[in-house]
Amino acid sequence: MSLMCLEASARLRSFTAAAQELRLTQGAVSRQVQTLEERLRVKLFTRRREALALTDAGRYYLGEVAPLLQRLERATANVMALKGRGGELSLSVGASIGSYWLIPRLPAFTREHGEITLNLGTRVGPVDFSATPVDASLEFGDGQRTGLHSEFVLPLILSPYAAPAWIAAHGAAVDANTPRSALIHHQTLPGAWDEWFAREGIAAEAGREGPRYDIMSMALNAAVAGMGVALLPPYMSDDMMASGRLRRLSRRKWRYAKGYYLVYPEESAQMQSLQVFREWLLAQAGDI
Known part of the structure; x- marks a missing residue:
């Protein structure tokens, strides 16, 4: 809850507005942020009469935790809506293999697994999962990604x-x-x-x-x-x-x-949507 209070207060620049959004009292939001500051031993906000402002430490910390909060929110929405059956999968994919190899095959995936919503984004180079709110990446490389699962595809x-x-x-x-x-x-x-x-x-x-x-x-x-x-x-x-x-x-x-690899962090490994997509993806690659 303290992280949610931090994010809402920073975005709205007000404990009062954050309290209204989170359906808490202004005092509860303020106490959550204060408790977090005491735990971290740094000030996260400069408290001004006109509006709150993040300190340098606050901006850094929020930048680190914001992607985690987004994933938590998405996972919660998926479980509530689908009771764990399917859900969303956010995938980063290289522009060329995404446009010319993956997307032409996706209608088959959608027909077979309509319970899964696959969201695609693109980038050049390997994904930094600590800074990018995606669950997995289909990327070009040598498969050597320390601390990550990396499975050869093509x-x-x-x-x-x-x-x-x-x-x-x-x-x-x-x-x-x-x-x-x-x-x-x-x-x-x-x-x-x-x-x-x-x-x-x-x-x-x-x-x-x-x-x-x-x-x-x-x-x-x-x-x-x-x-x-x-x-x-x-x-x-x-x-x-x-x-x-x-x-x-x-x-x-x-x-x-080098070749194309499906790369994902440990926290994504147990996602049902990723397990289903991984199995389908490897089958598609095996048919070539």
């Missing part, structure tokens, strides 16, 4: 692709004559082209580097637009191949050292 398989118009102008191969300026990069795999040429035993031409994009889907769209050659996985390129917008420039497939 490999990243790469091949070079380009638009038919680009191929007509520059040729249907990626070799020593391919200018560096034609190689499209994305920050997910910053050294991928150098590794590709090394694996193929090709002495790549020196010169100006090609464009760089933050995420793989941007590299895909740049390749489709005829801006050069991109290393892409089948889950992004297959539809573009089928529609004739991209062509593969090599029969070789390269399995990148």
Whole structure:
């Protein structure tokens, strides 16, 4: 209760307003905050006549506990509404694998598990679960996440692709004559082209580097637009191949050292919604 009083008082900047929201007396809210301050041995608020203001310690502490309060509120609402059957699952997912691999498969999950509401957000890089109110993450990495569960889901398989118009102008191969300026990069795999040429035993031409994009889907769209050659996985390129917008420039497939993992903290491990989603997700990956 003291944490709820802290959060409401900070958000509303008033013990009186917090008391009205929490259906307590103003004195009860004030005492809860005072007890918390005594336990922590720091002042959380500067008490002014016009409004409350968080101290530096108060801002730091609230920033740490706010995600936990949000998860607690969501879990309570789920149990009350669904009696523990299903509920919500908040998942962070990489933009490219989320848009091109996961979301096209989600209608099947919804049909099978209509009792679960799956909320998706996206970010670049690994999730900081202490600062982000999500239950799990489908993320790209090496699976080494200290203190977290990390289960392998999918490999990243790469091949070079380009638009038919680009191929007509520059040729249907990626070799020593391919200018560096034609190689499209994305920050997910910053050294991928150098590794590709090394694996193929090709002495790549020196010169100006090609464009760089933050995420793989941007590299895909740049390749489709005829801006050069991109290393892409089948889950992004297959539809573009089928529609004739991209062509593969090599029969070789390269399995990148990193892959996609389902990552979650210990406190999420017993969530029924996560257990159901995990089983479904691994089955989907196993069918590929």
